[in-house]
Amino acid sequence: MKDGLRIDGRKPDELRKIKIEAGVLYRADGSCYLEWGGNKIMAAVYGPREALPRHIQDPTKALVNARYNMASFSVEERKRPGPDRRSTEISKVTSEALENVIFTELFPRATIDVCIEVLDAEAGTRCAGITAAAVALADAGIPMRDIPVACAAGKVDGMVVLDLTSEEDKEGEADLPIAIAPRTEEILLMQMDGHLTYQEFEEALELAIKGCKQIAKLQKEALMKKYESFEEE
Amino acid sequence: MIRKIVLPGTVIGDAKDKLPGKGTFKEGDKIYSSRLGILEEKGKYLNVIPLSGVYDPSVGDTVIGVVEEVYKNAWIIDINAPYPALLSPEESPWKVEYGETSKYLKTGDVIIAIVSYINEAKNIEVSMKGRPCRKIDDGIIIEVQPSKVPRIIGKNASMLNILKKHTGCWISVGQNGRIWIKGEDEKVNLLIKAIRKIEKEAHTFGLTERIIKMLGG
Numbered sequence A: 001m002k003d004g005l006r007i008d009g010r011k012p013d014e015l016r017k018i019k020i021e022a023g024v025l026y027r028a029d030g031s032c033y034l035e036w037g038g039n040k041i042m043a044a045v046y047g048p049r050e051a052l053p054r055h056i057q058d059p060t061k062a063l064v065n066a067r068y069n070m071a072s073f074s075v076e077e078r079k080r081p082g083p084d085r086r087s088t089e090i091s092k093v094t095s096e097a098l099e100n101v102i103f104t105e106l107f108p109r110a111t112i113d114v115c116i117e118v119l120d121a122e123a124g125t126r127c128a129g130i131t132a133a134a135v136a137l138a139d140a141g142i143p144m145r146d147i148p149v150a151c152a153a154g155k156v157d158g159m160v161v162l163d164l165t166s167e168e169d170k171e172g173e174a175d176l177p178i179a180i181a182p183r184t185e186e187i188l189l190m191q192m193d194g195h196l197t198y199q200e201f202e203e204a205l206e207l208a209i210k211g212c213k214q215i216a217k218l219q220k221e222a223l224m225k226k227y228e229s230f231e232e233e
Numbered sequence B: 001m002i003r004k005i006v007l008p009g010t011v012i013g014d015a016k017d018k019l020p021g022k023g024t025f026k027e028g029d030k031i032y033s034s035r036l037g038i039l040e041e042k043g044k045y046l047n048v049i050p051l052s053g054v055y056d057p058s059v060g061d062t063v064i065g066v067v068e069e070v071y072k073n074a075w076i077i078d079i080n081a082p083y084p085a086l087l088s089p090e091e092s093p094w095k096v097e098y099g100e101t102s103k104y105l106k107t108g109d110v111i112i113a114i115v116s117y118i119n120e121a122k123n124i125e126v127s128m129k130g131r132p133c134r135k136i137d138d139g140i141i142i143e144v145q146p147s148k149v150p151r152i153i154g155k156n157a158s159m160l161n162i163l164k165k166h167t168g169c170w171i172s173v174g175q176n177g178r179i180w181i182k183g184e185d186e187k188v189n190l191l192i193k194a195i196r197k198i199e200k201e202a203h204t205f206g207l208t209e210r211i212i213k214m215l216g217g
Helices: A085-099 A125-139 A166-171 A198-228 B146-153 B155-167 B185-200 B207-214
Strands: A018-022 A030-036 A039-050 A063-070 A110-120 A149-156 A159-162 A174-181 A186-190 B011-014 B024-027 B030-033 B037-042 B045-050 B062-070 B075-078 B085-087 B110-118 B124-127 B134-136 B140-143 B170-173 B178-182
Touching: A018 A125, A018 A198, A030 A125, A039 A125, A063 A085, A063 A125, A085 A110, A085 A125, A085 A186, A110 A125, A125 A149, A125 A174, A125 A198, A149 A166, A149 A198, A159 A198, A174 A198, B011 B045, B024 B045, B062 B085, B062 B170, B062 B178, B085 B110, B140 B185, B146 B155, B146 B170, B146 B185, B155 B170, B155 B185, B155 B207, B178 B185, B185 B207
Parallel strands: A063 A110, B085 B124
Antiparallel strands: A018 A030, A030 A039, A039 A110, A149 A159, A149 A174, A174 A186, B011 B030, B024 B030, B037 B045, B062 B075, B062 B110, B075 B085, B110 B124, B110 B134, B140 B178, B170 B178
């Protein structure tokens, strides 16, 4: 921290640069490409479709099956491809976060598959993944209560800041990624590593929710852009 | 008229004087959209017509299905929905003896049928009784997004009639996004191009004129 600015010149409550594009894949029912700082993420949604094998079907609701995967070239040192402990965990928490906003009861016995591919990683991939998946879900026409959005806050150099970069994440004291439904501010996911005092936690949470709301606007713009593009002709 | 595009979670009305219709939900005293689509007011109901998504079957829909499996006294039909549909011999146009189902329809055969029954568990049944149900032996099938089907048919089948008139092809549109076409090769190619154009520009104005122009009318 120098003169109230961070390593990359951002203010404590400033987000990294975000670019969202909806409907980029032809064969998926819904898709999204997202660039968030150094993160590059592709999300695709398939379904609702028949859940197979049949014993995993739930006769009362649809399953939400998210799969988070990091490309082997997404990090500095080659990542061994395939699911590992970390990506299995992120897949699980993402599925649960998304399941809370989707009207799963409308599609009994079906499954909604969400694939999140991290092409390039620079801290905050799980938040970026959920944000991209949400846009892809809306693009796929899945009925939802709200478009979920995720963002992280943390503590670096004794100061609470929004949206950590990888350096800040490694050197900093704490990281708090959250996912919310922006309309109701209902929390869908919350994880934390590091240490925060109670007051700092409150502060970080508020900051992250503020960040989420800014990103929610970008998500909506991206979706509108796809469907309005022809209207002007 | 301005077509208003709404997103999931957008407030679209007050629950005091409106009722939540298709693609919407009520929370507190507000009505919200549950999916991405175009807002439509029909009497007291607020509906959202989806712009994307998979086929959601409803009773009475004409669909084009592919026989997936043959049982001794039933066929399983893929109707491009998240769930397979059942066709029983009583609902077929033939008199089928037990165990002779494969004489009439085999795996991979294509049929035009009507959705006759759906329950809460999304068990679906189709029927082949009456018009326009039949087995398809010729022509080709193309697939489009199911949400674009209403646009391909048009109001009172206006768009469909234009397509038929200008290409002279036989066309049958299933609500599930499968379209059967039969005609001369050149005309069929032109027709497919026209359908793809409709699919791509479904939410725009003046599409009918552009299609007539394209078909050389």
